[in-house]
Amino acid sequence: MEVMRILHMNKGNGETSYAKNSTVQSNIISLGRRVMDEALKKLMMSNSEILSFGIADLGCSSGPNSLLSISNIVDTIQNLCPDLNRPVPELRVSLNDLPSNDFNSIFASLPEFYDRLKKRDNNDECLGFDCGRGGPCFVSAVPGSFYGRLFPRRSLHFVHSSSSLHWLSQVPCGDVNKEDGVVITAGLDNRGKIYLSKTSPKNAHKAYALQFQTDFSVFLRSRSEELVPGGRMVLSFLGRNSPDPTTEECCYQWELLAQALMSMAREGIIKEENIDAFNAPYYAASPEELKMAIEKEGSFSIDRLEISPVDWEGGSISDESYDIIRSKPEALASGRRVAKTIRAVVEPMLEPTFGQNVMDELFERYAKIVGEYMYVSSPRYAIIIVSLIRIG
Numbered sequence: 001m002e003v004m005r006i007l008h009m010n011k012g013n014g015e016t017s018y019a020k021n022s023t024v025q026s027n028i029i030s031l032g033r034r035v036m037d038e039a040l041k042k043l044m045m046s047n048s049e050i051l052s053f054g055i056a057d058l059g060c061s062s063g064p065n066s067l068l069s070i071s072n073i074v075d076t077i078q079n080l081c082p083d084l085n086r087p088v089p090e091l092r093v094s095l096n097d098l099p100s101n102d103f104n105s106i107f108a109s110l111p112e113f114y115d116r117l118k119k120r121d122n123n124d125e126c127l128g129f130d131c132g133r134g135g136p137c138f139v140s141a142v143p144g145s146f147y148g149r150l151f152p153r154r155s156l157h158f159v160h161s162s163s164s165l166h167w168l169s170q171v172p173c174g175d176v177n178k179e180d181g182v183v184i185t186a187g188l189d190n191r192g193k194i195y196l197s198k199t200s201p202k203n204a205h206k207a208y209a210l211q212f213q214t215d216f217s218v219f220l221r222s223r224s225e226e227l228v229p230g231g232r233m234v235l236s237f238l239g240r241n242s243p244d245p246t247t248e249e250c251c252y253q254w255e256l257l258a259q260a261l262m263s264m265a266r267e268g269i270i271k272e273e274n275i276d277a278f279n280a281p282y283y284a285a286s287p288e289e290l291k292m293a294i295e296k297e298g299s300f301s302i303d304r305l306e307i308s309p310v311d312w313e314g315g316s317i318s319d320e321s322y323d324i325i326r327s328k329p330e331a332l333a334s335g336r337r338v339a340k341t342i343r344a345v346v347e348p349m350l351e352p353t354f355g356q357n358v359m360d361e362l363f364e365r366y367a368k369i370v371g372e373y374m375y376v377s378s379p380r381y382a383i384i385i386v387s388l389i390r391i392g
Helices: 023-031 033-046 068-083 103-121 202-226 248-266 272-277 287-297 328-354 356-376
Strands: 052-058 090-097 137-143 156-162 176-179 182-185 227-239 300-311 380-390
Touching (some): 023 156, 023 227, 023 300, 023 380, 033 156, 033 227, 033 300, 033 380, 052 068, 068 090, 068 103, 068 156, 090 103, 156 202, 202 227, 202 300, 227 300, 248 272, 248 328, 248 356, 248 380, 272 328, 287 380
Parallel strands (some): 052 090, 052 156, 090 137
Antiparallel strands (some): 227 380, 300 380
16 A cells, blocks of 8 residues: 555545545644643743744645644744744744645635734735734645655754644554565455454554554654754644553544445455455554653653543543433434544545445445444544653
8 A cells, every 4th residue: 555645635625525524633633722832832931032933734634624733823822922022933834744635725725824814913914924913924835754854954943743643654564574585574464354453463463563663753753853952842643541452442433444344345345355455554552652652762852741532523521431322313423424534534545445436335334333333332532642842
């Protein structure tokens, strides 16, 4: 699977587009707002001489969320500076995602973004980049994988990423052995599944954990080159509370999708061997795995690490005894909404293996399976929010 090519959200503004089905991701951005504001305040207080402020949003995607994080960051900086009795610096904003992302839709939404800044500053002459008392704001796009260098050395002060770092740079490989000097990579042998599950072999668990450690270490090493000493990162992504990588909160959405696929294979609509061959380039890490990777890489210290539960529709959960009682029609309606959200994200990676012509049938089945499950259970995601400081 060529992750660089197929890992993008559904484009456009249709009924199955990410633009129409990204409320969960928007709510995750809002969930991390307090931690982000705190990190920006500490950064601004510790460095009063920043005249040109470098900001990067990694995994910006497209649709209404693509400029939401940047808008929040700009608002926070502009609100902080008067309180700190300092001018607002010029802002250099970089939006990053893979080259297959729908950057054209982001560019089309920039005039509205600048108009909002203009109205905020009550400055009718704020055209393009110059935004009155807020100072100039320069927005650019940087296509490429964040599992590698993207920016010049020490050019950034603040890095943000939301709902992106659970995606891996590649599908994990199985055991790697050498025979007669030749490297031989075994498959995961994860039959009937598309991600880790209770029945997945141990080598699949090991391969996924190793791929996450490798990817996240490269991510940290790359950002350590690009951030100034004392620079900050706030990252939020799907993870898990438990050491067990097969708990409901981190993998059951994939388990139910595999059930929908297997039901189609039993009817001869798709081939079962295609299911066996497909594994999602995804990993929900635990806090312990995260801490281990950060400590091992050595360039960052953890300022804050939180885990917040949200339901499968993105709603915050404050009560540990959370349990929603739904009627059957309500549960099935929730299932349809969840299926549309998942489809907007994973359809582009499923199509090359299973074919575009089966997607409607697949997600109709998935919606029903999810709805039936939500009638008897109250599933949740675990959102990891971590605030890091560049050491030095």
